[in-house]
Amino acid sequence: MRTIGNLIWFIFGGVMMGLAWCFFGLLAFISIVGIPWGRACFVMAGFSFFPFGREAIGRDELTLNEDIGTSEFGVVGNVIWFIFAGLWLALGHFVSAxxxxxxIIGIPFAIQHLKLAGISIAPIGKTVVSKELAAAARQAGAQVELENIRAR
Incomplete structure (x- = not known):
């Protein structure tokens, strides 16, 4: 079912928004300073091309470790991203939604566009994994938090 959903998605709009992500990624790479944003663009472009069965999750939630993209620098990066590209990509996904x-048939696709619009606002510090891996990472994070609470 995921394959069929991804194929229909790709043909009827996913390719356009995926190319928009690639366009902003190329602009970021051209500027040299924007390479971290460009990397995030290409990760999210792959997600925008084929979103069914996958989910964007914070890298800190996945690895249980903070990195530069999930720290305060990531917040600053996301603010800069929103000003230059995030707003436009979010609007594109919102209009597509x-x-x-x-x-009626388009409702699942509209929901995916809305999820991608939310990710468009702040993609720094996120990665794309299968839904199963995201659920397992959240479960592991909850287990660690529970152990920390019990240790008090």
Missing amino acids: ISCFIT
Whole structure:
């Protein structure tokens, strides 16, 4: 089912938004300073091309370790990202979601566009993994938090 959903998604709009992510990624790489943003763009472009069965998750939630993208520097990076590219990508996904909501068949695609619009606002510090791996990472994080509470 994921494969069929991804194929239909790719043909009917996913390719356009994925290319938009690639465009902003190329602009970021051209500037040299924007290479971290460009990397995030290409990760999210792959997600935008084929989103079904995958999920964006914070790297700190996945690895249980903070890195530069999940620290305060990541917050600053996300603010800069939002100003230069995030707003435009989020608007693109939002407009695509509205056009998908018009038909009943398009509702699952509209929901994916809305998820991608949210990710467009702040992609720094996130990575894309399978839904199963994301659920396992969240479970492991909850287990660690529970152990920390019990240790008090």
